[in-house]
Amino acid sequence: xxxxxxxxxxxxxxxxxxxxxxxxxxxxxxxxxxxxxxxxxxxxxxxxxxxxxxxxxxxxxxxxxxxxxxxxxxxxxxxxxxxxxxxxxxxxxxxxxxxxxxxxxxxxxxxxxxxxxxxxxxxxxxxxxxxxxxxxxxxxxxxxxxxxxxxxxxxxxxxx
Amino acid sequence: xxxxxxxxxxxxxxxxxxxxxxxxxxxxxxxxxxxxxxxxxxxxxxxxxxxxxxxxxxxxxxxxxxxxxxxxxxxxxxx
Numbered sequence: 455x456x457x458x459x460x461x462x463x464x465x466x467x468x469x470x471x472x473x474x475x476x477x478x479x480x481x482x483x484x485x486x487x488x489x490x491x492x493x494x495x496x497x498x499x500x501x502x503x504x505x506x507x508x509x510x511x512x513x514x515x516x517x518x519x520x521x522x523x524x525x526x527x528x529x530x531x532x533x534x535x536x537x538x539x540x541x542x543x544x545x546x547x548x549x550x551x552x553x554x555x556x557x558x559x560x561x562x563x564x565x566x567x568x569x570x571x572x573x574x575x576x577x578x579x580x581x582x583x584x585x586x587x588x589x590x591x592x593x594x595x596x597x598x599x600x601x602x603x604x605x606x607x608x609x610x611x612x613x614x
Numbered sequence: 615x616x617x618x619x620x621x622x623x624x625x626x627x628x629x630x631x632x633x634x635x636x637x638x639x640x641x642x643x644x645x646x647x648x649x650x651x652x653x654x655x656x657x658x659x660x661x662x663x664x665x666x667x668x669x670x671x672x673x674x675x676x677x678x679x680x681x682x683x684x685x686x687x688x689x690x691x692x693x
Contacts, residue, residue: 455647464642468667471635475674478631482624485616488693494681498674505670508663515659517652 458518465513470565470601472506476534477553480583507532532556535582537564541575554580555607561593565607570595578610615692621685629678636671639664 456464479499486492510532512518537552552566562578570576572595580589593612601607616624642648649657685693 455650456642458651461651468639471631471638472667475631475635478624478628482616482621482628486621486693487615488690491621491681491685491693494677498677501670501674505663505667508666512660512663515652515656517656 462513462518465509465518466607467601469506469509469513470605470607472502472509473534473553473555473565475502476506480534531558533582533584535580535585537562537566537581538579539566539570539576540579541577550576552608554582559612561596561609561611562591563607563609565601565605567605569600569606570598570608572596572598576610618685618688618691618693621693622682625678625682625685629675629682632671632675632678636668636675639667639671 476499479495479502483492483495483499486495533554533556535554537554539550539552541548541550550566550568550570552564552568555563555565557563557580562580575592575594577590577592580591582589591612593610596609596611598606598608649660652660
C-alpha cells in the first residue's frame with residue numbers, strides 16, 4: 455500500500471507532466487501562424503490548463519495536505535510562465551532556463567532540466583503568461599528535488 | 615511561423631510525451647489498494663480526474679498523429 459508521501463509524490467509528478475504539456479503547447483502556439491494547426495493546439499491547451507487545475511485541487515485534499523515538499527502551497531499563487539536564472543561565471547553572465555510552478559512575494563518554485571545547488575544565488579527574471587511585465591528579483595535556492603530522472607523542481611527564497 | 619520539418623519534429627515529440635503520460639496515469643490501475651487511504655468523496659474525485667487525464671492524453675496523441683499526417687502532406691513549407 456502506498457504511503458501518504460508516495461501519493462503526494464505521484465500526484466506532484468502528474469501535475470508536473472500536465473504543466474509541461476501546457477508549456478509545450480504555449481511554446482508551439484507562440485510561433486505558429488497556421489490557423490488550422492492553431493485551432494487544434496489551442497483546444498488542447500485549454501483542456502490541459504483545466505486538468506492542471508483539477509490536479510492542483512487534488513493535492514489540496516485533506517488526505518494529502520501537508521504531505522508535500524512545499525507545505526505552504528495553499529498560500530502560493532499557481533502561476534505559469536518562463537523563468538530565467540542569471541549568474542556570473544568567469545566574468546560573463548550565464549543563464550538557466552526554467553518554468554514557473556508558483557510564487558509568492560517571498561519566493562518562487564520552478565522546474566528545470568538543469569539541477570541547481572541549494573544555497574546558490576541567482577538574479578531571476580519571471581515572465582508570467584498572464585502578465586505583461588517581467589519581474590526581476592534576486593534570491594537563493596532553498597531546496598531542490600528530482601521530480602523525474604533528470605528533471606528538477608526547486609524553491610527559491612527571494613532576498614528581502 | 616514554424617518551418618515544416620521543425621513543426622513535424624515538435625508534434626512527434628508531443629505525441630510521444632502523451633503516450634508516456636498515458637502510461638504514467640495508468641500506473642496504478644491494477645492496484646485495488648491504491649486509494650485505500652482516502653475518504654470516499656476524495657476517491658471519486660481522484661478516479662474522475664485520472665480518467666479525464668487518460669482520456670485527454672489518448673485523444674491528444676490521436677490529434678497529434680492526425681496533425682503530423684496533415685502537416686506532412688501539406689504543400690506549404692511554413693506554418
